[in-house]
Amino acid sequence: MKLFYYLPEIVCVAALAAVLVFGLFFVRDLFRKKKGESSCIYCKAAAAKISQYPYLFLIPVSFGETYAEPEKYLLSHMRPIAGKEQIPTGMRACYVEVYSCTGCDKKHVVVKDFLRVRGEDHIKEIHEFAYEPFRPLLEAWEETNQVQEKRNQAL
Numbered sequence: 538m539k540l541f542y543y544l545p546e547i548v549c550v551a552a553l554a555a556v557l558v559f560g561l562f563f564v565r566d567l568f569r570k571k572k573g574e575s576s577c578i579y580c581k582a583a584a585a586k587i588s589q590y591p592y593l594f595l596i597p598v599s600f601g602e603t604y605a606e607p608e609k610y611l612l613s614h615m616r617p618i619a620g621k622e623q624i625p626t627g628m629r630a631c632y633v634e635v636y637s638c639t640g641c642d643k644k645h646v647v648v649k650d651f652l653r654v655r656g657e658d659h660i661k662e663i664h665e666f667a668y669e670p671f672r673p674l675l676e677a678w679e680e681t682n683q684v685q686e687k688r689n690q691a692l
């Protein structure tokens with residue numbers, strides 16, 4: 538059997554092709570992240586940022602602490618804040634960005650968990666989640682900040 542004879546080569550070529558394809562996906566992902574774009578979590582097509590606000594939330598976690606089950610933890614612990622000046626020293630906060638896919642039209646969020654040290658943001662973790670579970674939090678943020686804006690105008 539000729540095919541059997543060439544089997545090691547065939548396996549090698551297939552493995553190489555797989556590595557190449559995954560490598561390309563990986564590099565494309567990295568490239569998009571650098572440009573401030575994101576890949577769709579559903580279909581991997583390019584997703585564009587559509588959030589208009591710098592959604593900022595406080596996370597009751599300090600310095601290098603970690604949390605298990607990020608989505609569950611963040612959904613129940615994130616608190617909307619208006620600006621970085623409201624972050625207590627040593628506490629973590631996060632930005633939430635909303636992206637919309639150019640391929641399948643679905644939305645997802647990117648949560649950037651960071652620690653502010655001497656005026657600089659040090660990203661601790663970056664998570665990507667479905668949009669829907671985070672929508673109430675984003676709406677709560679908008680509400681809090683609109684209320685504050687009105688209060689500022691009244692003063």
Ligand SMILES: [Zn+2]
Nearest residue numbers: 577580638641
């Ligand atoms: Zn998509």
